[in-house]
Amino acid sequence: MPFNCRPPLTLFRIQLPFACFICRQPFNQPVVTRCGHYFCEDCAIAHHKKDIRCFICKEPTLGIFNTATKILKRQAKIAKQKEQADEEEEEPEVKPDKSRNSSLDELGLETGEDAPTIVV
Numbered sequence: 773m774p775f776n777c778r779p780p781l782t783l784f785r786i787q788l789p790f791a792c793f794i795c796r797q798p799f800n801q802p803v804v805t806r807c808g809h810y811f812c813e814d815c816a817i818a819h820h821k822k823d824i825r826c827f828i829c830k831e832p833t834l835g836i837f838n839t840a841t842k843i844l845k846r847q848a849k850i851a852k853q854k855e856q857a858d859e860e861e862e863e864p865e866v867k868p869d870k871s872r873n874s875s876l877d878e879l880g881l882e883t884g885e886d887a888p889t890i891v892v
């Protein structure tokens with residue numbers, strides 16, 4: 773299961789695989805076979821030299837490997853989302869922490885003193 777090694781990516785659950793079945797690495801120049809399975813270009817060609825059938829489903833690939841534009845698009849999209857997430861995380865971290873801490877401390881003290889008098 774390629775999903776296990778990269779926990780953050782499980783957020784983007786799309787049907788496309790995240791890693792090459794042959795080398796178990798993120799796709800390097802992804803290609804798609806006739807039968808709809810994805811591999812790195814190098815892996816697909818190297819495997820084809822040993823075995824003319826698809827590594828996954830054993831259908832003959834006939835040496836036909838098309839550029840996997842879907843994977844390339846998704847890789848670009850994830851790279852963008854990562855950049856945005858990094859930027860968003862850095863800024864608000866300082867502000868909410870300060871205001872939250874001081875107001876919570878005040879509330880805690882007040883309710884702590886009031887509560888016993890009501891019960892008695």
Ligand SMILES: [Zn+2]
Pocket residue numbers: 792793794795796797799800811812815
């Ligand atoms: Zn590969």
Ligand SMILES: [Zn+2]
Pocket residue numbers: 805807808809826827828829830831
């Ligand atoms: Zn296949």
